[in-house]
Amino acid sequence: MGLFSFLKNKFSKKDNNAASSDSSSVKIYEKGLEKSRKNFASRLDDLSKRYAKVNQDYFEELEQILIESDVGVDLSLRLIENLLDETEKEKITDPKTINDMLVDDMFVDYATKGESIQNEIAFAKEGPTVLLVVGVNGVGKTTSIAKLAYRYIHMGKKVLLVAGDTFRAGAVKQLQIWAERLGCEIIVGKENGDPASVAYDGVHYAKEHNIDLVIVDTAGRQQTKANLMNELGKINRVISKEIEGAPHETFLIIDGTTGQNGVLQAKAFKEVTNITGIVITKMDGTSKGGIILSIRDELGVPVRFIGLGEKMEDLQEFDLDKYLYGLLLGEDIHE
């Protein structure tokens, strides 16, 4: 059974070649997903060792592992049901095989839901590319912006930050400090000013100064607040008036420790803005993170980047293979 051993091969071979930035990226995944792995892969492993043959209890425990990883009740139940069907049909009773099948199912599901898309920001053919960053409060928008800026500055892009969070005390200052550390330009408006007007200033400035990438920060907002959600619409309109087709990308930031509400967040933001990607943050802090699957399952919006640690380079392009490898890797392999 395929996926897991395939990945093992793929990445342990890469390791031997000691090649490229890719292997360091794999390392970051490994490290960042350590907690999740302990909660998921190790438990699957442990489960298969405790049962010589599967029975009803086995499937119940599997279900528990899935739900406890925040995979979502609906999806978890569905996965287990499928698994029951398949194993019955093919008369499979070996726990290890069944675990492999489950993992395959989980991610076959992921890979088939929603369009697949390149992770890197899709740059406009000419003129500045605008990235709007949205999310609820406290998910790590500002920090993610800094990390994204770092990434594209290192690729040689000229990046401009726009401090559109005029609401939270200290938010502008926080972004200013980042701009200073990163050595990039920043457009700042008045505290408690109109965020749309700051966005306008930023985009306007970018046009005149040959900026490649404009990243617009916004205030955190609970998705239930209609007026705040409408404000996003306004920001969008102002930006697109200034640059046709902009914002080219809108990233929704979701906290990796979020439970089932993550799906509602994504759904609500999708209604008012054209979400082109999701950035999952704080994955290193959670032992769960099944939220990635839930969101894909319900909405088909791709995860583009994943936050695996506090360092700048710990914001990684989301790569399903690496993610799975990090999630499933037995600790033995690495030695």
Place this chain on the structure above:
Amino acid sequence: MAFESLSDRFGGIFKKLRGQTRLTEKNMDDMLKEIRIALLEADVNFKVVKAFTNDVKEKAIGQDVYSKVNPSQMVVKIVHDEIETLLGADQTGLNFAKSGLTIIMMVGLQGTGKTTTAGKLGYLLTHKQNKKVMVAAADVYRPAAIDQLHTVADSVGMAFFSLGQADPVEIAKQAKAKAVAEGYDVLIIDTAGRLQIDEALMEELQKINHEVHPDEVLLLVDAAAGQDSVNVANAFNKDLRLTGIVMSKLDGDARGGSALSIKYLTGIPIKFAGMGEKMEDLEIFYPSRMADRILGMGDVVTLVEKAKDVMDEKEAERTARKMLDGEYTLEDMLKQMKQVQKIGSLGAIAKMIPGMPKLTDEQKAKAEREMVVFEAVINSMTPYERRHPEILRYSHKNRIAKGCGLTNADVNRVLRRYDSSKEMMKQMKQYQKSGKMPKGFPGGNFR
């Protein structure tokens, strides 16, 4: 989507169980399965869900079902009450020091709302409890965290203490010394957010803890937190001996199941709830509201409660007879309104049934406000006036309005409502004779 279909799923079970009068293992089973899913979707921890539903099952078996509801509604109600009891057990307000300075330390993961909540707590203590409050900035890592706290402190009108990017333990120590010297009542210490795996930072918190001996160590928990929240609370509790939980971001639509998980497993009381972005948006934690929210079926609970709390039927009968006899007074109207408010109008009851749209809070609030006005006006009348409102002239109305601190317009509104109710009575009497009910009359097609 999963969340929305919940009520529908319940609807099916409701039908199946209609007419059963006692809770048994068998008729509860389907229901408990759905409740289990509801709790899991609210992010209640898996193990807690399991243990909790078992507790409930044992309690419920053998109970009689109230006549106006069906077994599954009863089960929801029992689950709800259990959650409420659990959440409310050992609930206390803030622990203040017996004398002198009270120290409150705010801890939690990154982005859960520590700084904002420090501000809100400061607001509550300063403006509602007349305390002299100082807040200290011990989050020296997040860029601009100090600025944020400073701005918040200024807007609240409390003192602000910072040593810049100094050692957080030193900051806490000096803040305490200053607060004591200057006679402050409360010192709130805002600490850096962290992932609980971060041992270095956890150690720093422990040092602050040992240095200043806070009276309260409050853990911020994001309402949207997932299955991991229990582990987080355990980790913080192990190292810091938490005294309370603050649930933040309850103004969103997250169901906040972690409140139940954490309370169930650790027993730490939940003290406050963050309900919005403004500084005054911090509320005392209400277990009953939280139970509604976690279960997402508060309306069913209300329905059962109302069925249990059957209105005084004799009273109702008496009013009805009087109504039909035409001697319907303002006093009767008030009684009737109160009863209706208790059981809810027909429309409201319809809305309590899963799958129906909910009454908006605004509508509910409006009805409640209206009730207050009616009661005030009627109470301001003499008993004779209440029975004979037709004698009321301008001068009477003036006196009545003054007596209850309202306006003539309010008095007139009450009287108009009385007139139209009376008119309706008349019609009803006619219809009663002819054997038909007028449409839209309260109780007209009550099942």
